[in-house]
Amino acid sequence: MPTESGSCSAARQAKQKRKSHSLSIRRTNSSEQERTGLPRDMLEGQDSKLPSSVRSTLLELFGQIEREFENLYIENLELRREVETLNERLAAEGQAIDGAELSKGQLKTKASHSTSQLSQKLKTTYKASTSKIVSSFKTTTSRAVCQLVKEYIGHRDGIWDVSVARTQPVVLGTASADHTALLWSIETGRSLAKYTGHVGSVNSIKFHPSEQLALTASGDQTAHVWRYAVQLPAPQPAADSSQLCGEDEVECSDKDEPDADADASSDCPTIRAPLTSLKSHQGVVIAADWLVGGKQAVTASWDRTANLYDVETSELVHSLTGHDQELTHCCTHPTQRLVVTSSRDTTFRLWDFRDPSIHSVNVFQGHTDTVTSAVFTVGDNVVSGSDDRTVKVWDLKNMRSPIATIRTDSAINRINVCVGQKIIALPHDNRQVRLFDMSGVRLARLPRSSRQGHRRMVCGSAWSEDHPVCNLFTCGFDRQAIGWNINIPALLQEK
Secondary structure (H helix, E strand, O other): OOOOOOOHHHHHHHHHHHHHHHHHHHHHHHHHHHHHOOHHHHHHHHOOOOOHHHHHHHHHHHHHHHHHHHHHHHHHHHHHHHHHHHHHHHHHHHHHOOOOOOOOOHHHHHHHHHHHHHHHHHHHHHHHHHHHHHHHOOOOOOOOOEEEEEEEEEOOOOEEEEOOOOOOOOOEEEEEEOOOOOEEEEEEOOOOEOOOOOOEEEEEEEEEEOOEEEEEEEEEOOEEEEEEEOOOOOEEEEEEEEEEOOOOOOOOOOOOOOOOOOOOOOOEEEEEOOOEEOOOOOOOOEEEEEOOOOOOOEEEEEEOOEEEEEOOOOOEEEEEOOOOEEEEEEEEOOOOOOOEEEEEOOOOOEEEEEEEEEEEEEOOOOOOOOEEEEOOOOOEEEEEEOOEEEEEEEOOOOOOOOOEEEEEOOEEOEEEEEOOOEEEEEEEEOEEEEEEEEOOOOOEEOOOOOOOOOOOOOOEEOOOOOOOOOOEEEEOOOOOEEEEEEOHHHHHHHO
16 A cells, blocks of 8 residues: 555455446346245355355345335335325315316316325435435534644655644654655644655654654554654744535545645755664554553554564564454554554454453454554544445444444545544545544534645544644645644534
């Protein structure tokens, strides 16, 4: 993903082939059932290239749809009888009142009115029934205020990750495929420092919990710890660019990208060497994070392992093995020695380091495609996002099934949770960013038009809960990061 553009094309072709194959199977099974009238259990016994779990899930969903439409059909028959009875009564009443038969035109008008009522009721019933199956696709009726505050433009390639410092001064960090990481002034949008120590794509950036240290992961198979010292410039008045977050934003083309020649980072201080280089992986290091306390760090790699390091000595403490395919992300718990790793093997794993003598691991199997990220929230919850277009909320005390499932229309990249307000930000492949609560109810969609928003895939997001200006930051492959002011109290009140 961060190193080869050709892999994206190959992945899209593979997805299209799977989709085409799935549609052909559905049409074949449907036509076969209509032609021969075979019962469901015989159809289930037919040969299929789909995994049994996926096939059973599809059959269950088709069964639900069939039952819903059967109920609609029965109700349709009852409504037709009511319409006929109503027409007969109206005709009889017309004779009693007028003393003569109603004209054919009058009867036709009344019947047309009744048919219109029937049609409207059928539509309402259909929407209410099918919403139980695809409830996550429904749009919100409220219009939340989501204001674009600042754009951060200076990278020469896509931005994979964005993060907000947890110490003063509060700065924004971005990790880019142009082999650099940049630190930004949140208020002014100016770059404050550039890190150039990596020789590969910088895939993630995380700030130390108590010191002015940054941790970056790279395609050069290393993770670096480097120190920064920045001075914030005087804030400038923010332009009024408020816009309601609606569902009818004007789409824009990819050609409206930031000018690559507008390098805002050319005149900022450059940091060229790390304090510590963490080297043990045999593949791309896709993500890294600090353990609570900041004395240890964990890295996730395409070599199918995650490593736990002592930052001060650069020594490898543990190698976390078990994933069957490349890792995509790692995240640490803010207050406990817990680590969660996600992988292309459709699973994510919870690693427990609270007991020094026991290092347990739990495997979560709830997705059908690459798990792109999994992050901790308040309490004992984990939120996972996947290329299967779903986001799931899990209770660590009961990992057999998710407590909430969000279904979307596009693959999901690195998610982030606003811990204080319990709001999930979902960056999508289709350039959208949506906000949900922990129960799976959609709260808003960030504006995206010809004037504002991302113009290509949105890769990551980061919340800043206590910052007075910006609440949410997003980054994308259009080479820019964006700061948004989200009216969180209004969102929760409207919900």
